[in-house]
Amino acid sequence: MGITTQCKTLSPIAEDILGKRYYHEGEDWKGLCERVASVISNGDKELVDDFFDVMYNLDFLPNSPTLANAGKESDRQQLSACFILPVEDDIVEIMETVKNTAIVHKSGGGTGFDFSSTRPKGSPVSSTNGVASGPLSWMKIINATTEEVKQGGMRRGANMGTLRVDHPDILDFILCKKNDKTMTNFNLSVGVSDVFMDAVEKGDDFELVNPHNKEVILTDAREIFDIICKNSWESGEPGMIFIDVVNSTNPVPHLGAIKSSNPCGEFYFIPFGVCNLGSINLVNMLKSVEDGRYVIDFDRLKKITEIAVTFLDKVIDVNHFPLPEIHDMAHNTRPIGLGVMGLADMLLYMKLPYDSDAGREMVGKVMKFIDDVGWATSNMLGRELGTFPEFQQENLPSQKTPRNCQITTIAPTGTLATFAGVSFGIEPNFNFVYRRKIVDSEFIQVHPLFEKVAKEEGFYSEELMETLRTTPSLKVRNLAGVPEHVKEYFITAFDISPEDHVKMQATVQKYVDNAVSKTINLPYDATSEQIGELYMMAWKLGCKGITVYRDGSRDDQVIVAVKES
Ligand code: UDP
Numbered sequence: 304m305g306i307t308t309q310c311k312t313l314s315p316i317a318e319d320i321l322g323k324r325y326y327h328e329g330e331d332w333k334g335l336c337e338r339v340a341s342v343i344s345n346g347d348k349e350l351v352d353d354f355f356d357v358m359y360n361l362d363f364l365p366n367s368p369t370l371a372n373a374g375k376e377s378d379r380q381q382l383s384a385c386f387i388l389p390v391e392d393d394i395v396e397i398m399e400t401v402k403n404t405a406i407v408h409k410s411g412g413g414t415g416f417d418f419s420s421t422r423p424k425g426s427p428v429s430s431t432n433g434v435a436s437g438p439l440s441w442m443k444i445i446n447a448t449t450e451e452v453k454q455g456g457m458r459r460g461a462n463m464g465t466l467r468v469d470h471p472d473i474l475d476f477i478l479c480k481k482n483d484k485t486m487t488n489f490n491l492s493v494g495v496s497d498v499f500m501d502a503v504e505k506g507d508d509f510e511l512v513n514p515h516n517k518e519v520i521l522t523d524a525r526e527i528f529d530i531i532c533k534n535s536w537e538s539g540e541p542g543m544i545f546i547d548v549v550n551s552t553n554p555v556p557h558l559g560a561i562k563s564s565n566p567c568g569e570f571y572f573i574p575f576g577v578c579n580l581g582s583i584n585l586v587n588m589l590k591s592v593e594d595g596r597y598v599i600d601f602d603r604l605k606k607i608t609e610i611a612v613t614f615l616d617k618v619i620d621v622n623h624f625p626l627p628e629i630h631d632m633a634h635n636t637r638p639i640g641l642g643v644m645g646l647a648d649m650l651l652y653m654k655l656p657y658d659s660d661a662g663r664e665m666v667g668k669v670m671k672f673i674d675d676v677g678w679a680t681s682n683m684l685g686r687e688l689g690t691f692p693e694f695q696q697e698n699l700p701s702q703k704t705p706r707n708c709q710i711t712t713i714a715p716t717g718t719l720a721t722f723a724g725v726s727f728g729i730e731p732n733f734n735f736v737y738r739r740k741i742v743d744s745e746f747i748q749v750h751p752l753f754e755k756v757a758k759e760e761g762f763y764s765e766e767l768m769e770t771l772r773t774t775p776s777l778k779v780r781n782l783a784g785v786p787e788h789v790k791e792y793f794i795t796a797f798d799i800s801p802e803d804h805v806k807m808q809a810t811v812q813k814y815v816d817n818a819v820s821k822t823i824n825l826p827y828d829a830t831s832e833q834i835g836e837l838y839m840m841a842w843k844l845g846c847k848g849i850t851v852y853r854d855g856s857r858d859d860q861v862i863v864a865v866k867e868s
Pocket of ligand 1 (some may be wrong): 566
């Protein structure tokens with residue numbers, strides 16, 4: 304028997320969020336799933352039941368904008384979470400981007416920008432005989448615009464800002480949040496090249512190049528790297544984008560180079576790129592076998608993956624894109640972002656530690672399976688409906704007729720995982736007692752599997768559960784009476800070494816077309832040198848980017864859909 308929730312009742316937390324932000328007038332979960340299935344299947348009777356079932360049973364959920372906006376009047380039916388907007392070295396174009404940012408945020412999407420082509424501050428501006436104010440001033444304007452536009456009434460807009468490491472204003476960029484406390488609507492990433500990382504390793508000089516007049520300033524690569532690490536140590540930012548690694552898998556390089564990602568780092572694409580996401584709930588893909596063990600039900604996972612890819616592809620056709628350029632890019636490239644949630648919980652059910660070779664091996668197997676089935680489905684859709692118009696065989700050598708330029712990506716699933724009641728994306732659990740603050744309400748919960756395991760292993764007591772509930776900071780590994788072998792897999796994000804976090808990200812990245820949203824958690828006493836080593840490690844293992852968070856270093860975040868302690 305599988306452990307599908309066969310959802311009829313959602314948790315109070317889920318109902319709370321759904322009621323406040325997702326349900327249309329008079330709707331409940333069933334009504335929402337009927338509405339979304341009907342809009343996305345767009346009259347295809349063969350698909351509507353499958354689409355309904357996967358959502359209703361919480362086997363697969365599309366990203367928040369799809370759940371909230373499907374079925375709204377046509378110009379508000381914006382269904383995607385991720386957007387990339389251009390930033391040119393031209394004031395008129397920049398102001399156009401500011402306007403477009405407001406439009407995208409209003410429609411429920413997050414935006415990513417690369418500021419590397421804007422001239423550094425102090426550069427001459429011929430048309431005004433003045434001097435340029437530099438990339439940071441444009442970021443300020445976008446930041447302020449974001450502050451004023453609440454996303455479609457649902458959530459705050461979020462931005463990713465990147466600057467290439469060879470831009471002359473790179474130090475100002477790295478320090479910008481430290482120097483300007485109002486810059487709260489941006490996540491920051493430095494776009495680092497392989498040349499830069501090599502120079503850091505060898506202790507070589509590195510060239511900063513003015514994008515406007517090509518003037519070169521020689522600098523010490525290690526010095527810049529150390530400043531990045533020091534700031535990440537202090538505040539978790541900036542993160543890094545390994546821009547050459549990202550471009551090595553660009554599925555449409557003939558349309559341009561990739562320079563930035565969306566706010567949480569799962570979607571790297573060229574300007575005007577857009578992606579609608581959706582995630583498979585891995586906990587629901589488990590089945591128990593005779594001896595009580597849980598294994599992956601691969602037949603079921605195959606079916607759900609096929610439905611999910613078909614669903615996400617269909618979203619593109621009924622999506623109302625906020626700008627004509629975005630509409631055209633979406634229809635010509637057709638990227639979809641199929642990911643997973645509940646990965647850490649899946650490992651818990653299988654009694655595989657998140658930080659073990661066996662755990663990573665299982666994760667690799669599952670992700671490869673989803674990616675393979677995903678591409679097979681896309682090729683099948685391509686045969687039926689046509690390949691995506693910008694498909695060029697040499698860019699995707701192992702595909703013949705793909706409908707989509709990319710299939711997989713790993714979103715944070717900040718809201719979706721809360722609906723499904725499972726661990727976020729590929730993140731480990733933060734604790735096994737959750738204090739969740741959502742909007743104005745607070746909820747306390749003990750992980751459902753903990754009680755089950757405690758009973759099975761004979762260490763359950765009411766007293767133990769009460770201790771857990773009333774001491775939310777208590778970790779299972781510090782709980783008296785829990786057997787050692789149980790402590791080994793009931794581990795939290797801060798029990799796992801930072802290196803093991805990176806290894807998990809790299810394992811997943813290996814089988815994901817676009818990228819992986821993940822935080823590398825570090826203990827409070829970690830050093831900035833350690834962060835440098837992790838950045839190097841992530842680059843060498845083929846990650847596309849990296850974000851670290853040192854325990855206690857920061858009490859705010861751009862996206863606080865769900866905050867746990
Ligand atoms: N996002 C956003 N604002 C938010 C949360 C999310 O713009 O407050 C966008 C952002 O691009 C992010 C993406 O939605 O990377 C996916 O986030 P997540 O998986 O947490 O969204 P969910 O579908 O679970 O709400």
